Amino acid sequence: MCGDSAAHFFMMTTATHNEAQTIARILAGEKELFHDLIRPYERMVYLTVFAMLKNETEAEDAAQDAFVNAYRYLASFRAESKFSTWLTMIAINQARQKLRRDKKVGFESIEETIEDNDGEFTPAFLTDWREVPLEALERKELREALQKAVTELPDKYRQVFSLRDIQGLSIQETSEALNMNPGLVKIRLRRARIMLQKSLVPFLKNTPPAYRRFGRAQ
Amino acid sequence: MKLDCKHVWGYISDYIDNSVDPAVREDIERHLEHCEICSAILDSTRNILILTADERTFEVPVGFSEKLHRRLEEEIKKDPESGEK
Ligand SMILES: [Zn+2]
Numbered sequence: 001m002c003g004d005s006a007a008h009f010f011m012m013t014t015a016t017h018n019e020a021q022t023i024a025r026i027l028a029g030e031k032e033l034f035h036d037l038i039r040p041y042e043r044m045v046y047l048t049v050f051a052m053l054k055n056e057t058e059a060e061d062a063a064q065d066a067f068v069n070a071y072r073y074l075a076s077f078r079a080e081s082k083f084s085t086w087l088t089m090i091a092i093n094q095a096r097q098k099l100r101r102d103k104k105v106g107f108e109s110i111e112e113t114i115e116d117n118d119g120e121f122t123p124a125f126l127t128d129w130r131e132v133p134l135e136a137l138e139r140k141e142l143r144e145a146l147q148k149a150v151t152e153l154p155d156k157y158r159q160v161f162s163l164r165d166i167q168g169l170s171i172q173e174t175s176e177a178l179n180m181n182p183g184l185v186k187i188r189l190r191r192a193r194i195m196l197q198k199s200l201v202p203f204l205k206n207t208p209p210a211y212r213r214f215g216r217a218q
Numbered sequence: 219m220k221l222d223c224k225h226v227w228g229y230i231s232d233y234i235d236n237s238v239d240p241a242v243r244e245d246i247e248r249h250l251e252h253c254e255i256c257s258a259i260l261d262s263t264r265n266i267l268i269l270t271a272d273e274r275t276f277e278v279p280v281g282f283s284e285k286l287h288r289r290l291e292e293e294i295k296k297d298p299e300s301g302e303k
Contacts, residue, residue, distance in 0.1 A: 031294045032294065034290060034294060035287055035290060035291075038290075042278065042282065042283055042286060043273070043278050046278045046279075046282060047276055047278075050276075056279050060279055060282055060285070063282075063286070064285070064286055064289050067286060067289075067290060068289065068290065068293050071290065071293055071294070072293075122227065123227055123230070123259045123263070124259075125255055125258070125259070142269065143269065143274070143275050146266065146269055146270065146275060147275065147276065150270075150276075161270075165267055165270045165271065166270055166271070166275075166276050168271060171235070171237070186231070186232065186237075189231055190228070190230075190231035190232070193230075193231050193234075193263055193266070193267070194227070194230075194231070194263075196263075196266055196270075197259065197262055197263045197266055200262070200266055201262055
């Protein structure tokens, strides 16, 4: 092995693909490499805890705690799961502890498997969607409406939706991180998506394309 | 198999994820060809997911990364040479 740690340091800043090696080196004493190891996952961990805590300040603290824990327990990471999945699990755990400490019910009902009837999860119709061009997605109000709609999802749906659709995890990774059956992940995801479609469609409908460029007071 | 609209709605999420059986996928596509309602639902759902995945929609707070790395640096510094575990 090359002994020039400064050269190594700079190499490692770009070499996110070789996490196993980086982890081994951190454990062997090159602790500063931890900064680089986690850089690609900052957003992912923050959004994971934000989906559960729904509060920026609390989410920021919980995300920091999660990374500190990941650092402390790095030696217990086993390469059976992806490092990103392991981090997500730590983040979920951190947020759960916070919810429990604050006595918020939160995600305790996560084990239930008998789901409600699908009947209530019906999408909203819109016949003029094609008249709303993709560029409409650039509108700030639409982003804000989406943020609000996601916050208003029931906890169990928001959590799955956040991991899969906001953070871009696969169904498999989502089910691993939540320790949940992939079938249940898919059901919850489907419902979350339909609920969001439903809450955003009226918003799109009520915004005629001609007025898109002008600010409207709600 | 001929699908009605309700069936199609049940499949839209999996269809977007490309996780329906090829046979069902074909049925869905045949339905979408003539059904404006389901096509609009599919398009709107898909666009919402595009917006969702856009990093500008869900952002980390300003200064998050800086604070995080400062905290990690403290942690790394106070860690005894041998490590905790
Ligand atoms: Zn239809």
